[in-house]
Amino acid sequence: MTATLRAESVSFAYEPGRPVFKSVDASVSGGETVGLVGPNGSGKSTLLRVMCGLLRTRAGGVLLNGRPLSSYGGRDRARRVAFLPQAVNPAFALSVFEVVCLGRYPHMGAFGALGPRDKEAAERCMRDTEVDHLRGRDFLTLSGGERQRVLLASILAQEPEILLLDEPTSALDIHHQIEIFSLLDRLAHNRPGGYGILVVTHDLNLAARFCDRILLLGLNQSMLAEGPHDSVLTEPLLSRAYGAPIRVSRHPETGAPLVWAEAPREETGEKGDTPHNCRGASQHGGAP
Amino acid sequence: MRRTRNMAVVALIIASVALVVVSLVGGTERVDLGQAWREWREGLPPAQSPMLGIILDQRLPRTLAALIVGCGLALAGAAFQAMLRNPLAEPYTLGVASFGALGAWTATILIGAYSFPAYLLGLPTIQLLAFVFAELDIIIVYQLAAHRDRISPSVLLLGGITMGMLANGGILFMRYLADPNRVVMMDRWLMGGVDVLGYRPVLTLLAGVAPCAVILLAQAPKYDQLGFGPELAAGRGVNVRLLQATTFVVGSLMTAVAVSVVGTIAFVGLIVPHIVRSITGSRHRLLMPLSAVVGGGFLCFCDIIARKILPGETPIGIVTTLLGGPFFLYLLLRRRFTDWDA
């Protein structure tokens, strides 16, 4: 049986009278990758916290395998659903290996001893995210991208059924972004009973390429669209969501959608139908 | 690397035990362990076994008091540091110790001058009031420094130190008003002293500190999770609110019982976890038990300095303050926090 995490018409407000979103539906099941996209402040991180059970909703409920998420004990839930927050700030120095081992917490006994199985899982996850060469390093001395990969390894070491990842690639270089998304793709699809992955990202092109479904949160406190990328990543929907002109074309080689935002037009600006990097180049060329 | 670390851990444990033994044997009067052993073997009445008497009636309670208080303060320090994610937090810098002492003073004066009952609900009023004051302090300091998920390290310490000064002001005021006969007895609290008489205070300390220590030690794996922030910890199944309540209640109870018997002893909870952390790293499953052991040894060490090296019988609180103050400044100078003023 594949695991399913489902948020049913959930509403949430940090402060009364100022809801972040109202009556939003979202779901993720084993064997699929779902992208959650939307502008800054639209509530993506908040929705993830709700779906992990960290925030209690005012209305609606979150179900894990048909049972209310709140009926699971903390560690029981963590063995099924893992959550990578958007930002973490470590307070004390720990080695990379120790950080990855922290992910074994929901599986540990009362005294927190690590068994050989725990260490094996940690080793495997470090190899998966290509951080095993960093194992002895102090986490605090790593670069931003290295940190993200180590944290992802520690989340994977939790061996859950559902992964909720909040911008796991925001600090990664162009190569590692693809590496991580390919890894997520493999984790979801390459084995029976694969992970269900809900991933927040601002890179719509990566989302289009790797996600089976895309959820688009708007600034109007609601889910604007949900479905495969060609039905969600359209110019009218995206422009509405971001409140700015967004363009979609086809990648000349892969044929995947290619999304970019138009730069704000200036008086002397040319027509914004080229990607802004090309526009920058032509502007530079045209300078006296 | 692992081996050198294990050896350092063993060395720390041995050193701590050695310090406890030295504190038992060393003192103003020389103690002959062999003679005490013979006296004990022969089972002579107390009048004919003076050496055994010195050890059992004077040295042992004193050493036990230092041991228990050192354990407790070091553990409370490690727990507060983990919970508040701040390496400079400890019972003294947070004001918990001083407020506990203020509570103990208040209770003593209420009992002495206003014939307040010495026991409330079967619990000693002094310890009870010390705990209430200490708990109040940690709640106020936390509320000052916390905003959403974050705790401002500088507000935490400024708030804690200010609260400590307030408590000390209150104590000095009561001292000023108090009956001069009582002042001498109460001054010891102000400066901290482990020169307890008999086993009653030792039993009070043990009853207060031991259960608290067990509870805090059991939280060690959760403190590890908290090292990466409350969100990640909560996602992994740690009940962060419960952990916080446990830490605040148990940590301040442990501190309150300690200061209600021996007075404010500063900086033990700062120095000891730092020394241990430099060897074990920040995994609390190792850091906390070792801090407890080293804390006991460390306070015995301070007691040796107070008795043998400094003139007269210097109160032990003065020793730890003179050691801990510069240490605190040194840590400020290095300032290796990650969220300094967030």
Ligand SMILES: Nc1ncnc2c1ncn2[C@@H]1O[C@H](COP(=O)(O)OP(=O)(O)OP(=O)(O)O)[C@@H](O)[C@H]1O
């Ligand atoms: N702890 C909090 N207390 C009060 N308001 C909050 C809190 N966290 C977030 N908000 C507000 O809720 C809204 C949604 O925030 P959220 O972090 O979910 O957005 P997001 O979609 O993840 O944005 P981003 O793309 O920038 O990460 C924002 O307006 C934010 O200011």
Ligand SMILES: [Mg+2]
């Ligand atoms: Mg976010």
